[in-house]
Amino acid sequence: MATASLGAEPRTNTGKGVARKLRAAGQVPAVIYGHGRDPQALTINIREFERLADSIRITSTVIELAVEGKTARTLIREVQRNPLDRAVLHIDFQELVAGEMVNVSVPLRYVGTPEGVRTSGGIMEEIMHLLLVRCDPANIPDHIDVDVTALTIGHGLHVSDLKLAAGIEILDEPGQSLCTVSAPKAEEVVAPVAADGVAAAPDAALEPELIRKPKPEDEEGAEEEKKGEGKKAEGKKS
Numbered sequence: 001m002a003t004a005s006l007g008a009e010p011r012t013n014t015g016k017g018v019a020r021k022l023r024a025a026g027q028v029p030a031v032i033y034g035h036g037r038d039p040q041a042l043t044i045n046i047r048e049f050e051r052l053a054d055s056i057r058i059t060s061t062v063i064e065l066a067v068e069g070k071t072a073r074t075l076i077r078e079v080q081r082n083p084l085d086r087a088v089l090h091i092d093f094q095e096l097v098a099g100e101m102v103n104v105s106v107p108l109r110y111v112g113t114p115e116g117v118r119t120s121g122g123i124m125e126e127i128m129h130l131l132l133v134r135c136d137p138a139n140i141p142d143h144i145d146v147d148v149t150a151l152t153i154g155h156g157l158h159v160s161d162l163k164l165a166a167g168i169e170i171l172d173e174p175g176q177s178l179c180t181v182s183a184p185k186a187e188e189v190v191a192p193v194a195a196d197g198v199a200a201a202p203d204a205a206l207e208p209e210l211i212r213k214p215k216p217e218d219e220e221g222a223e224e225e226k227k228g229e230g231k232k233a234e235g236k237k238s
Helices: 016-024 046-053 115-120 202-206 216-237
Strands: 003-010 027-034 037-045 062-067 070-081 088-095 102-111 123-126 130-135 144-147 156-158 177-182
Touching: 003 046, 016 027, 016 088, 027 046, 027 070, 037 046, 037 088, 046 088, 102 123, 115 123
Parallel strands: 003 062, 027 088, 102 144
Antiparallel strands: 003 037, 027 037, 062 070, 070 088, 102 130, 123 177, 156 177
């Protein structure tokens, strides 16, 4: 289980106007909620949060949130961002309770090079990158390894192929595809275009022009043909 620490301050004022003033001052509004406690409005230093977000896996890292000298173990449930500049607008934290199961998205890590890629030039496509599981907060895995070394072309893995530690329940559908290995794409052969703009037949394009020196018998035949044509011409003049 990966953990990280972050500080927060309680706030009493709420509303869009208050949120704008907080963001202008380098703070971002947040809330913490959980089983057995009322939601509490907070403020977080935006720079501290961005540094933390760049160094952890947001979906599965337990955040030890310090508020007024007390620390609560939490998960980040939602980070709202401005769709234009990606600035953080609001953060939701869920407090974790010992022994209470939680749903969490855990990153998948594909391990190895598929046989179909290694020996046949295939292409591997990673379809899923997060797996939704249910477990005790103390048993949240940092990631889930997926061994792909045995995959050949035309084959893949599904959620049902995963084997996780006891106490971790997979919530995604068993038939969902994790990854697949496909055959390499064949290169397209473009037919040459003739001077009149019509594409030449493939066989004609591949057939080389025959250039050779005439054989002696061919030369003799040509000479005889010329003599015959000459006699015909003389006969016409006479």
